[in-house]
Structure formats: C-alpha cells, structure tokens
Amino acid sequence: MEPLLRRRAFRVARPPDVWERTGVRQRRLIRTVQLNTIESRRDSKMRLLMGTATVCLGLASLAAAQVSVQYTFFKPTFSPPAVRSGDECLVPVESLQRLGWVAVPGQGEIQVRAEEKTLKLKVQQRSGVPYVSLSDAVRQLGGMAKWLDQKSFQVLSLVQAIEVSKDSARVRASLPVDVSVFTLDAPPRLVVDVKGAAIAAGAPPKTDGPCRYAQFAPDVVRIVLDMNAVPKVASKPKPGKDLTISFAGGTILTQAPVILRPPVVGADDEAETVLRIPYEGPKPSSVSAMRGPDGAIWIRVPQAKPSEDANGTAISSVSLASATIERSPWGDVGVRLELRRPMGVTVSPGEKEIVVRVVRPRNASLALSNAVLFVDAGHGGTDTGAQAKLPDGKIVNEKDVTLPIAQEVSRLLMTDGATSVMTRDSDFNPGLYARAEAANDSSAHFFISIHANSNTVVNSMSGTFVYYHADDMDSRVLAECISEEIGRVSGLPNHGVRSDYTLYPNKGLAVLRTAKMPAVLIEVAYLNNEEDRKLLVDPSFQKKIAEAIVRGIKVYLGVKAEG
Structure with missing residues (x-):
C-alpha cells in the first residue's frame, strides 16, 4: 500500500485493524492553496491609520476614525466628534446630553x-478627552x-410590543422612535411607519389586537391595520419609546386566528x-422551527390558538418523546417537540394542515467505531491565525x-475505535481549500x-x-450537539450556533x-480576551474542550449525553 501522506500532509490516526474495513483512499497532497484573505484572522493585526494618532489594541493597532452617528430616527452632532475604535463607536462624555442622557463622572x-x-460605562481617554462606548450603552x-x-x-x-384597540394603536420600543402615519384606500388601511x-x-x-407588521426598510418597521373604511388620523404622537396613534372612523377588520388541533x-x-x-x-403566513431555551424544538405559528380538544393532548413516536400545543417561551402559542435524539426538523404549511418532518441527519446511524472524521487544527505554518x-x-x-x-x-x-484524520499534526499550513477537499476525497x-x-x-x-x-x-x-457539550464544561459564555452566512452573506x-x-467550525474562545486566553493555553482546558467535542459527536450519533 502506498505510504500515508508525507510530512506536511494529513496524518491518519486509526487502530491497526481498521485499515481494510474503512476503505479510505489515501493520496499525497501535492498542492496547497493560499488562504483566502477575507477569511484570514490576520485582520486582527491590521492598522487603520488616520494622521499619526493610533490606538494600540494588543497586536492590532487601530486609528480612531471620526464617524457620523445615526441614533434611531435622528443624527446628533458631537463635539468633539464621535470616533471609531475597532468595532466600538466612542462618543465624548460632555456631549451625551445630545442624546438626552445625563452623566455622573467617576474614577475609571x-x-x-x-x-x-x-x-x-468605562471611560476611555482620547487626547485628554473622556469618551465612552456608545456601542456598550446601546447593548x-x-x-x-x-x-x-x-x-x-x-x-x-x-x-417590543404593538397593542391595537378600536380607536388607537400603541407602539412600545427599547429606544425613542418617530412615526409616520398615513392611510390607503384600496383597500382601506391605516399604516404606521416606525422610523429608526x-x-x-x-x-x-408581542401583539395584542389585529395587525400586521414587517421590516419594511432596514431602519423602518411598518405596521398595518386593515379597515372597512378609510379612518381619519386624530393625532400623531411626539417621538418617544411609548407612542399612541389615535384615529376615528372605520372599523378594524379582525384577522381570524389559526386554530391548532391535536x-x-x-x-x-x-x-x-x-x-x-x-x-x-x-393559512399561516409563515411557520418556523426554533430551538427553545429548554432545548425543545418549537413549531411557531403566527396568531395561533389551541382548539378546545388540543389542550393537554400529548403524542409520541419513534423520534418524538412528546408533541404538545403550548404557550411558547416567546409568549405565543406553538407546538413543542421533545426529541428522543438529535434530529433535523423541516416545516411546510399547507391549506388545511402543517406538515412537520423530523428527519435523522446524515451519518447519524453510524457507530463511532465505523466513522471517519477529519479533525482540522486551524491555520498553521506561516499562517499564524489570530495573535495576542x-x-x-x-x-x-x-x-x-x-493544534493541541x-x-x-x-x-x-x-481510543473509541474511530478513524481520525488530522489535516495537520505539526506546524505547517495544508492550504485552506485542501483541508475539506481531502475530506471529500476520503469519503469522510x-x-x-x-x-x-x-x-x-x-x-x-x-x-x-x-x-x-x-x-x-x-x-x-x-x-x-457540540455547542451544548462545550457549554456544559467551558465556564465561558456559550453563544450557541450560527450559520456562516452571518459572517459572509x-x-x-x-x-x-x-x-x-x-461540517462545523468551532471558535472555542477569544484569543484577545485575557481570561479566555489563559484558558486557551491551559492544557487541562484544552483537554476539557476536546472531550466535550467528542461527546457532542457521540450525542449526534445517538449516544446519550453523560450527566
């Protein structure tokens, strides 16, 4: 048999008796691919220069760049101006009154x-002027x-909430907003555009009363009330967090609820x-499947209500421990699915019924001892990745x-009998695209x-x-599966799972x-966070994370989580 890949290629770690039964094809890796600069973590070392003033952030040296601020529906002016520092927007303490805020200075x-x-808020000095993070304040x-x-x-x-009565509509929001109110006559409607x-x-x-709403523009939420006649707007409120729009004439058409049966x-x-x-x-306008804070899967149906025979009714199946119609953690009514093991869920609304498919994911029926897994240690060689x-x-x-x-x-x-293939087992760079290509070629x-x-x-x-x-x-x-297991042991905030489209649409x-x-990519912790970094370089933490990753893989394969 041709030797495994040479040094600076992939290493296959497997028990000796697995060679014939896996049938994984081996080949030499003869080319490498330059790392895509967009996806390189070297942006943490880049410098944004403005004049000669720079702000040192670890290895990242960033210039504070003057910026304009759009605060919900208006543009405040700051003197001195607001500046950019990395991902943060800083504004001078002395200009916070432009936002209607009152500051009481302290030490630090x-x-x-x-x-x-x-x-x-922490104070940051810029040329002797105290600034605070507007980003942090908004959070x-x-x-x-x-x-x-x-x-x-x-x-x-x-x-946060929309409340509709026979002659008014109330909008509550986390920060002050302004509204534009107008009517349409074909068919009759009252429209409220919430700006900013x-x-x-x-x-x-949360909604109370018949209404429709949507993100009409990136900074405008549109609320629509369907009427039997064109109403007359009695008053337009001043900007604020809690606004009430009054109107007269016409009757709001009540949208019938969706009554869910068992x-x-x-x-x-x-x-x-x-x-x-x-x-x-x-027919529901939109139906979605979401994981709740309790780990259950919720089928969310807008404006749903349970039928009289649905309350307390529970069913089970091969994949479902239970399926019940309940009030969800978000306040609306939906169908709560408790799964017997990790499964994929798809939802399709029809004319008379909503069809939910609970599907076993790919390769989830394998025994771990029969699985081939590519384990990729990010970066390597001249590509250092992020630095601190x-x-x-x-x-x-x-x-x-x-790598460790x-x-x-x-x-x-x-140790558990699986075939493990490492994209690198020392300090070299296999190439960005070569990593997944080798996994594909090996039918991992x-x-x-x-x-x-x-x-x-x-x-x-x-x-x-x-x-x-x-x-x-x-x-x-x-x-x-992996995120949940890491969250159990890391002692760090668990931000859950995200599509990579949130990084690069x-x-x-x-x-x-x-x-x-x-395939998954795990960002274990932040290298440029002092507390995270202490853990990242700690061998006992590295071992703890590795064990959690393997447990997550086992859970995916149907093995019950430990503890």
Missing part, C-alpha cells in the same frame, strides 16, 4: 442616566447597533417521523492553541475545524461560537462551504 467609569435606566439599553461602513454608525430601537426601528431576530414584538403522527420510523398538525382558519501580545512581549498564536485541542480530539476518537463522514476567535477590541468579547454552513440542516444539528466559510459531509 461613569454612571449615565439614559432612557429611564442607569448605565455603567445595555436593549437596542441594536451596527456599522454601515467604516465611518457610519447606526443605532436602532427594537420594537428594527425587529429583533428570534424575538418578535397533532397526528403519519409515517413513523427511525429515519423519519411525519407529524401533521391540522388547523382551522386562514502578552505583557512580557511574548506572542500567542491561534495556530498554537488549535485537535490532537486530543483525534486521540480520543481513536464528518469534518471538525477548530479555531480561536478574535476581534478588534481587546477584552470586549468572550466565549464560544459554533458555525455551520448556510442553512445545512445536518451540520446545524451537529453544531448544536451568501458565501460563508471556505472549509464549511466546500465540505460534502456534516
């Missing part, structure tokens, strides 16, 4: 009275903030369970903390890529993210995009 931090709340206030470009910062208020606002993903506003199990075996949820009323500079001048490289974790994952998998069952995170503001973020590609259901299930990450099997 200040208290700010803003939007009926008291905030604690504490429950708003949303983002950069539109390098020099434009936008703050949006989140719509957004709808939070996964946290829609679910019925259709086809049912280990590979797939089909759950049918009959309903009465209009210690007080003594030493440099910590991402490539040096991912990957090696321990591989060792644990081999899983691809696990291990990384350490970083951003442009030292100590501003902490914890773990696990990424899957696009909307791939199987990879998402694997990511959820419509493109994602190369190693996930090109993998043809369930």
Whole structure:
C-alpha cells in the first residue's frame, strides 16, 4: 500500500485493524492553496491609520476614525466628534446630553442616566478627552447597533410590543422612535411607519389586537391595520419609546386566528417521523422551527390558538418523546417537540394542515467505531491565525492553541475505535481549500475545524461560537450537539450556533462551504480576551474542550449525553 501522506500532509490516526474495513483512499497532497484573505484572522493585526494618532489594541493597532452617528430616527452632532475604535463607536462624555442622557463622572467609569435606566460605562481617554462606548450603552439599553461602513454608525430601537384597540394603536420600543402615519384606500388601511426601528431576530414584538407588521426598510418597521373604511388620523404622537396613534372612523377588520388541533403522527420510523398538525382558519403566513431555551424544538405559528380538544393532548413516536400545543417561551402559542435524539426538523404549511418532518441527519446511524472524521487544527505554518501580545512581549498564536485541542480530539476518537484524520499534526499550513477537499476525497463522514476567535477590541468579547454552513440542516444539528457539550464544561459564555452566512452573506466559510459531509467550525474562545486566553493555553482546558467535542459527536450519533 502506498505510504500515508508525507510530512506536511494529513496524518491518519486509526487502530491497526481498521485499515481494510474503512476503505479510505489515501493520496499525497501535492498542492496547497493560499488562504483566502477575507477569511484570514490576520485582520486582527491590521492598522487603520488616520494622521499619526493610533490606538494600540494588543497586536492590532487601530486609528480612531471620526464617524457620523445615526441614533434611531435622528443624527446628533458631537463635539468633539464621535470616533471609531475597532468595532466600538466612542462618543465624548460632555456631549451625551445630545442624546438626552445625563452623566455622573467617576474614577475609571461613569454612571449615565439614559432612557429611564442607569448605565455603567468605562471611560476611555482620547487626547485628554473622556469618551465612552456608545456601542456598550446601546447593548445595555436593549437596542441594536451596527456599522454601515467604516465611518457610519447606526443605532436602532427594537420594537417590543404593538397593542391595537378600536380607536388607537400603541407602539412600545427599547429606544425613542418617530412615526409616520398615513392611510390607503384600496383597500382601506391605516399604516404606521416606525422610523429608526428594527425587529429583533428570534424575538418578535408581542401583539395584542389585529395587525400586521414587517421590516419594511432596514431602519423602518411598518405596521398595518386593515379597515372597512378609510379612518381619519386624530393625532400623531411626539417621538418617544411609548407612542399612541389615535384615529376615528372605520372599523378594524379582525384577522381570524389559526386554530391548532391535536397533532397526528403519519409515517413513523427511525429515519423519519411525519407529524401533521391540522388547523382551522386562514393559512399561516409563515411557520418556523426554533430551538427553545429548554432545548425543545418549537413549531411557531403566527396568531395561533389551541382548539378546545388540543389542550393537554400529548403524542409520541419513534423520534418524538412528546408533541404538545403550548404557550411558547416567546409568549405565543406553538407546538413543542421533545426529541428522543438529535434530529433535523423541516416545516411546510399547507391549506388545511402543517406538515412537520423530523428527519435523522446524515451519518447519524453510524457507530463511532465505523466513522471517519477529519479533525482540522486551524491555520498553521506561516499562517499564524489570530495573535495576542502578552505583557512580557511574548506572542500567542491561534495556530498554537488549535493544534493541541485537535490532537486530543483525534486521540480520543481513536481510543473509541474511530478513524481520525488530522489535516495537520505539526506546524505547517495544508492550504485552506485542501483541508475539506481531502475530506471529500476520503469519503469522510464528518469534518471538525477548530479555531480561536478574535476581534478588534481587546477584552470586549468572550466565549464560544459554533458555525455551520448556510442553512445545512445536518451540520446545524451537529453544531448544536457540540455547542451544548462545550457549554456544559467551558465556564465561558456559550453563544450557541450560527450559520456562516452571518459572517459572509451568501458565501460563508471556505472549509464549511466546500465540505460534502456534516461540517462545523468551532471558535472555542477569544484569543484577545485575557481570561479566555489563559484558558486557551491551559492544557487541562484544552483537554476539557476536546472531550466535550467528542461527546457532542457521540450525542449526534445517538449516544446519550453523560450527566
């Protein structure tokens, strides 16, 4: 048999008796591919220069760039101007009154009275002028903030509730907003555009009364009341967090609720369970499946109510421990699914019923001893990945903390009889695209890529993210299994799972995009966070994370989680 891949190629770790039964084809890796600069973590070392003033952030040296701020519906002017420092927008303390805020200075931090709340903000000096992070303040206030470009910062208020009565509509939001109110006559409608606002993903506003709403523009939430005649707007409120629009004439057309009847199990075996949820009323405009804070899967149906015979009714199947119609953690009514093991879930609303398919993900029926897993230690060789500079001048490289974790994952998998293939087992760079290509060529069952995170503001973020590609259901299930196990033991914030489209829309990450099997990328912790970094370089923490990753893989394969 041709030798395995030479040094600077992939190492296959497997028990001696696995060679013939795996049939994994071996080949030499003869080319490498330059790392895609967009996906390289070297952006943590880049410098944004403006004049001669720079702000040192570990190895990242960033210039504070003057920026414009859009605060919900208006543009305040700051003197001195607001500046950008990494991912943060800083505003001068003396100009906080432009936002209607009151600051009480202190040593190292200040208290700010803003939007009926008291905030604690760290003071940062810029040329002798005290600044605070507007980004941090908005997070504490429950708003949303983002950069539109390098020099434009936008703050949006989140719509929290919409209440409709026979002659008024009330809108409550996390930050002050303004509204534009107008009517339409074909058919008759009252329209309220909430300016400087957004709808939070996964946290829609609570509604009381018949209305429709949507994100009409990036900074406008539109609320529509269907009427039997064109109403007359009696008053338009002043900007604020709690606004009431009064009107007269016309009657609001009540949208019939969706009445959910007890679910019925259709086809049912280990590979797939089909759950049918009959309903009465209009066809739901949108139906979604979401994981709740209790780990259950919720089928969310807008404006749903349980039928009289649905309350307390529970069913089970091969894949489902239970399926019940209940009030969800978000306040609406939905169908709660408790799964017997990790499964993918798809939802299709029909004319008379909602069809839910609970599907066993790819390769989930394998025994671990029959599985082939590629374990990828991120970066390597001249590609250091993210870097952090210690007080003594030493440099910590991402490539040096991912390798021991990957090696321990591989060792644990081999101990359990699996075939473990490492993309690198020493300090070299196999090439970005070559990593997943080799896994594809070897017909591997899983691809696990291990990384350490970083951003442009030292100590501003902490914890773990696990990424899957696009909307791939199987990879998402694997990511959820691994994320949950890491969250049990890391002692760090667990940010859960995310599609790589949240990083690079419509493109994602190369190693996930090109993998043809369930694949995840794990950002274990932040290298430029002092507390995270202490853990990342600790061998006992590295071992703990490796064990959690392997447990997550076992859970995906149907092995019950320990503890």
